Amino acid sequence: MTTDDLLARHRAVLPSWMPLYYDEPIELVAGQGRRVTDAQGRTYLDFFGGVLTNSIGYDIPEIRAAVERQLRTGIVHTSTLYLIRQQVELAEKVARLSGIPDARVFFTNSGTEANEAALLMATNHRRSQQILAVRNSYHGRSYATIGVTGNRGWSASPLNPLQVAWLHSGERLRGLLARLPEADRIDAAVEDLREVLATQTSGDVACLIAEPIQGVGGFVHGPDGLLAGWRKVLDEHGILLISDEVQTGWGRTGTHFWGYQAHGVTPDMITFAKGIGNGFALAGVVGRAAVVESVPAISFSTFGGNPLSAAAGNAVLDYLLDNDLQANADRVGMILHEGLRAEVGGLPGVAEVRGKGLMLGVEFVHPGTIDPDPKRAAQVFEACRAGGLLVGKGGLYGNVVRMGPPLTLTEEEAREGLAILVTAIRSGGTAPTVAA
The missing domain is CATH 3.40.640.10 (Type I PLP-dependent aspartate aminotransferase-like (Major domain))
Structure with a gap:
């Protein structure tokens, strides 16, 4: 079954007010640590974690073992x-x-x-x-x-x-x-x-x-x-x-x-x-x-x-x-906050980099104003996906790129995601396609 088939079936039976991310929606079929893989075999670094839900990441042995123990009881x-x-x-x-x-x-x-x-x-x-x-x-x-x-x-x-x-x-x-x-x-x-x-x-x-x-x-x-x-x-x-x-x-x-x-x-x-x-x-x-x-x-x-x-x-x-993941959120989050402010915080069209810990938002506006620019946010959102990074969107006007990575995010992964995000923002919403 292709993703296009699944998309058609989705639209045939599910409400139109349930949004799907991306111009070409993806089906996630596997996950490990902070990475997920779609049905086409492409792997992404996940900076949104099912809307800040997958707080520890994917396929964590300790959590899997606890669930399996309970399942075995019937x-x-x-x-x-x-x-x-x-x-x-x-x-x-x-x-x-x-x-x-x-x-x-x-x-x-x-x-x-x-x-x-x-x-x-x-x-x-x-x-x-x-x-x-x-x-x-x-x-x-x-x-x-x-x-x-x-x-x-x-x-x-x-x-x-x-x-x-x-x-x-x-x-x-x-x-x-x-x-x-x-x-x-x-x-x-x-x-x-x-x-x-x-x-x-x-x-x-x-x-x-x-x-x-x-x-x-x-x-x-x-x-x-x-x-x-x-x-x-x-x-x-x-x-x-x-x-x-x-x-x-x-x-x-x-x-x-x-x-x-x-x-x-x-x-x-x-x-x-x-x-x-x-x-x-x-x-x-x-x-x-x-x-x-x-x-x-x-x-x-x-x-x-x-x-x-x-x-x-x-x-x-x-x-x-x-594992003191609160401290990790503070330490690794600082890499992202400081990196974003240094690399894109002063760019025209970036109104604010905000948040705390591993809860970050970048708000886009039309340069020289505080008028929301949801189109630019959508372009950056799509470019991040093309570059191998999953992020979210939000804000009253839909002009904020949101990030809530798993709290287990490593410093190396933070810098990897930061580089993709900075490229997406600096390029005006275009980025190279991620390899399969």
């Missing part, structure tokens, strides 16, 4: 109506690492479900459906999480079960706060929060949900300390803080294990997903017991934290900690 699924040893062990680790005192953990299948569950808990705890969310955010594809997503391109429904008020993100490139000196932005964001509470809510707001670094939004983030500035105001009103760590968790930012830790504040709940499963469907919420226990009726997750995915999660977390 128990893949039991539901949470029975004790699941792997789930309990993983919950103990997540609770300990969360930094939240007396924490409880609820497992789900995806970041969407994790955020949905957190919103359920917060609105029950506060007896309010009023939510604070951040402009340019993304929190999922379900009814309520779309409602708190501040990115029009991902808002698949204009209907909303929640009453949402929107805060400025504090980003450095655009928006009202971008006009201010860096040192003044947190104070301005706090003033904005106070005004929003006074003018757009009745006061009894349930929670603020925020990403420490906005993932789909193009790795945009406000100044460190922003969450702490907001938290002081939230505490005056009893409003909960949810940190959406679906993309920033598990050491990816390098300097901290969780993104919220850069802000000097501890949230009431953390939502997590992606990297903890390294490709297996695993996500959840960890939060203060008083908040998590606010659900007033029986509830559970049929597949969340099942024996197989929890076995994978335990192996992933153990591997991550045993």
